[in-house]
Amino acid sequence: MLSYTLMTCDMDGTLLSDDATICTRNIQTIRQAIGAGLHFVPCTGRGFESLNHIQETLGIYQKPGEYVISYNGALITENSHNDILYEDGLPWDIASALYDFGVAHHITMHIYPYGKVYLYNYVPFERAFLEGRMPNIETFEPSLDFLKGQTVYKIVYMDPDLPTLNRYRQQLGSLLDDVTVSYSSDRYIEFNHKNVTKGTALRKLAGLLHIPISQTLAIGDNINDTEMLKAASFSVGVHNLNEAIRPYCNVVTEATNNEGAVAEAIERFILKQ
Template identity: 25%
Template sequence: MIKLIVTDLDGTLLTDNHEVPDRFWKIASRLFDKGIKLGIATGRPHFSITEKFQAIVDQLYAISDNGSLIIHEQTELLSKSLPKHEIEALVIAARSVDNAWPILCGRDQWYLENSDEVLMNAVLAYHSNFKIVDDLTKIDEEVLKMTVYDYAGSEQNSYPQFKHFENRLKVVVGGAKWLDITRTDVNKGEAVQILQSLNGISPDETLVFGDFMNDYEMMKTATYSYAMKNANPKLIEAANFVTEKDNNEAGILDVIELLCFNEC
């Protein structure tokens, strides 16, 4: 019996056009009626979750910035920001990578120091809540995550330049063109375990979905761990199951209907 569902957004629940499938809203309502907890776990900021799921955001567990922030019913359950002394080194390292741009992810907005058209188009595909500044190393606001938009491909181009940070920070490929850096004690799996503990829910009662390596730890928290058909091969290896359909075919919704409305 499934009691908790946690899903990634981009490449998982959302289509490649970053749209929520129409069927989702009715399914979410049915889940809430059955008392099943629903979480969104994404590398996106909290304000992006709020914008996408405004009608039901207070019913969701909103896990943003790869697990750096968890909010439920307007109550903050967890917040873990990057150490300030690490940010300057991260920004300087990112500036040296060709075809890549650093972004500091604050609680209320993103900070960029470049208005390159490629970067603008990439960010605007997700939201418009950002500010262009002269120097990212001078930002005083709490920073939950640094992300690097890598036009040349994050796994091959920028990730090797940040490997030396892995002894003290969490560096993960969050998408084909995104690299995410957070604290070492931050990941989506830790966030799922917090929800399980809060609600007395076991891994056998948990269903999770993801598509990229920032979902890796989450795959370890649930008996019903699903990688998307379109997922990174390494994530498919980590998951217990794979969806029959991809994110553009609303693959996770078929699984939810099968497991939660036929058997729950």
């Protein structure tokens, strides 16, 4: 019998190695746990469409009764047809204003409508980082009107300098009153609708599946995983975690993301006899 039946797992820096692959130890252990009845749910800031190859590797691609939490918790989809179970996008006026600010300040931006990601001011530094991580579409549009009528789940600003990202946050001022702000990958500041977090989505999915929170486990590595770690009954940080999230972890793995940290968590806390 499994110790936990719903596991939410961050992708970059947690499940994925630094080269954006999944180590053999993780693949084998996750497949074993899924076969034993675990709902293994990728919980990511990315869009669900970028996880197809990851789901194929883990054996859950287009599999009924399996799920993805994407856009930092703004969307929950069921794998077989990517049907939307829950969504909470940015209000259009806020999304448009965030885009306008990014254009005015020549910021590298990610824009996430359903099933796609657009990159604005797609500089070589960011191209190199995203290669092999997720498909994207470059845009040069001066306003967000090219997505008018679509839900925008998340907008991201990229800069490797944290003080610069914090300055943008300060300059945006009251525009962020109805926005959840998070940081990831030591290069992104991310904007979602107010109250959208990975933790909110974890609780929402558990409720939809009639799984008690006491049966949930979460694993992550960075600041945008904080609410997910706080929401789960048992929280695991990987060895390479951002120290800011250590207080929210019940345990930290001995293995890094390159060494099978997710497999270690499953072996120790889910498949244990």
